[in-house]
Amino acid sequence: MTTTSPKTETPARPAFPSPQWWVRDRHGNLAVAQPPNPALVVWLLSVVVGWTGLLDSHREHVVTTIGQGALVAWSLDELLRGSSPVRRVLGAVVLVGMLVRLLG
Structure with missing residues (x-):
């Protein structure tokens, strides 16, 4: 006869009041910063090009x-x-x- 211990699962994500709740995804992985996506790259390039002053108005x-x-996207x-x-x-x-x- 085999006995099994009760299965204890730890929640993947901490409970709501915890500061960890804010920075973890639903699987418990830290998810604050990720590699830049195309929209952020376009925005960053536009900022850099704007700072250079090489373009006419x-x-x-x-x-x-x-x-x-x-950036809106x-x-x-x-x-x-x-x-x-x-x-x-x-x-x-x-x-x-x-x-x-934009609207103000």
């Missing part, structure tokens, strides 16, 4: 607008599909900031 405006659109992606709560909150904060800047 019209082209600089086009590059800035493309960068702002990429990134923030929406993080808000809707962020792997941890802190990433979803960051997406929401960036989206609100961009909307205030």
